[in-house]
Amino acid sequence: MALLKVDKLSVSFMQYTGGLRQQIVQTITDLHLSVNAGEIVAVFGSSGSGKSLLAHAIMGILPDNATMSGTIHFDGRILDQDRALSLRGKEIALVPQSVNYLDPLMRVGAQVRTTAVGEDRASAQRAIFKRYRLNDNVERMFPFQLSGGMARRVLVSTAAISGARLIIADEPTPGMHPDDVTEALNTFRELADNGCAVLFITHDIEAALRIADRIAVFYAGTTVETALAADFAGDGERLRHPYSKALWQALPQNAFVPIPGAQPRPDHLPSGCLFAPRCARVTDACTESRPEMREVRGGSARCIHAS
């Protein structure tokens, strides 16, 4: 059974468009995702596709002007905002995208220890700092005294010793030294191998493929495909959705073919398939209605042509 299951999640914002006119902007639409215990699912998508909003919806920390629909289950029970609040930092840990999530008024060693499990929290904090090459004096520092890369290592350390059953890592590695990136990716893999479910949000497909079991490809606020990491190989012939194939072929180490056009903005979503305006396989039917996510060859895709 999936430890985390997200069904038909939509997130929208009420925005003022000048004067008193309001419009509803749909930023996440009809999103499905699941993560099993022991598994790393990478959420891969370009900037603005809704990845952080997904993380925030699960953690129950969406901004006040957001409206959410759909359901999120954790361990078989509905995860509403109250339950998310009570499980946060205990059963569910977030490695936030912004280092500003660190408490500016608390020494970092003490911060990391507040979420640690076990009898000897100080030893656990010191051991993980050592692993991340954070010197003995770092635990007494305040967040403003850390470099960007150090702050990232502190955030990963916090999640790593939290004992959480689900870790949501939202772009955890930018600004880190390559050795620390490897260490962080190894940490997530070890946590998963010990039974943790990991949702790894990234726009780095190579990092995703290094550790993930499955990849959820995000486009304009929804998942267009879930694939096995192993499907990202060769010419992308095992991939199911034209966007995933195009992404794969756009990589420098592959054909390096750019995808024409741009991801639609949340306030200008096409009525049919979200990728139709850029898709080489588009037909009339693609622009008539939004395709449902459906099972295809052990994964899933939101494309009427996928087979």
Ligand SMILES: Nc1ncnc2c1ncn2[C@@H]1O[C@H](COP(=O)(O)OP(=O)(O)OP(=O)(O)O)[C@@H](O)[C@H]1O
């Ligand atoms: N408080 C808000 N009010 C209105 N729109 C918002 C708000 N927060 C986010 N959005 C919109 O939601 C969309 C998705 O944002 P999100 O931060 O989830 O993207 P992302 O995939 O995490 O991008 P990145 O890779 O840059 O981190 C964006 O278009 C953004 O403008």
Ligand code: NI
């Ligand atoms: Ni983000």
